[in-house]
Amino acid sequence: xxxxxxxxxxxxxxxxxxxxxxxxxxxxxxxxxxxxxxxxxxxxxxxxxxxxxxxxxxxxxxxxxxxxxxxxxxxxxxxxxxxxxxxxxxxxxxxxxxxxxxxxxxxxxxxxxxxxxxxxxxxxxxxxxxxxxxxxxxxxxxxxxxxxxxxxxxxxxxxxxxxxxxxxxxxxx
Numbered sequence: 716x717x718x719x720x721x722x723x724x725x726x727x728x729x730x731x732x733x734x735x736x737x738x739x740x741x742x743x744x745x746x747x748x749x750x751x752x753x754x755x756x757x758x759x760x761x762x763x764x765x766x767x768x769x770x771x772x773x774x775x776x777x778x779x780x781x782x783x784x785x786x787x788x789x790x791x792x793x794x795x796x797x798x799x800x801x802x803x804x805x806x807x808x809x810x811x812x813x814x815x816x817x818x819x820x821x822x823x824x825x826x827x828x829x830x831x832x833x834x835x836x837x838x839x840x841x842x843x844x845x846x847x848x849x850x851x852x853x854x855x856x857x858x859x860x861x862x863x864x865x866x867x868x869x870x871x872x873x874x875x876x877x878x879x880x881x882x883x884x885x886x887x888x
Contacts, residue, residue, distance in 0.1 A: 718744065721758070722751020725800040732804035754795055761791040778838035781865075785834060837865045844874070851876065856887040863888060 718726070726747040729737040740746050765787040771780065840862055843849035851859065851874055863870065863878070871877050881888050 718748045719751040719755055721754035721796070721800070722747040722749075724796070725750050725754065728800055732808050733802060734808065735805055750800070754800060757795045757799070758788070758791045761795060762788050765791055776838075777842050778835060781834055781838045782831075785830075833861075837861065841866055841870075851881070859886065859888050 726737075726743065729747075737743065766784065769783070769787060771783065775783070840849065840854070840858070844851070844862070851871075854862065859881070871881070878888055
């Protein structure tokens, strides 16, 4: 069983901020693998609740919808991680600061700008594929992988193809 990204994040956080609790774990890999799965499930459940409560504007574009849903997922992740992963640091672990390897405000802003640009590109590309101004063959393999990560492979059914068909055609997806 592989540890998901939430498990990896939890393990890193606990190593840094909860070293005694981390050291006391009899099987850290199993613990963080299970914790990561638990976080993933709770994030999904909370995200579903947030989406159901959210009122989408009637004139919302696809790009705006993607951004709004992304923000709701980020909110769900933040709440769940704060509740079950990012526990109060143990005494003596120090204050949070850039010298501990955490990202600076500038790095955070750069990451946000990158995420916004990627989301904008993905939304525009998906719209272009749907309206026919772009075809799957117009995308290189990396771009196609990004679209499939965003839209899921079932999106390809709209175009009468599948991941297997694309691989048969020599595409690296």
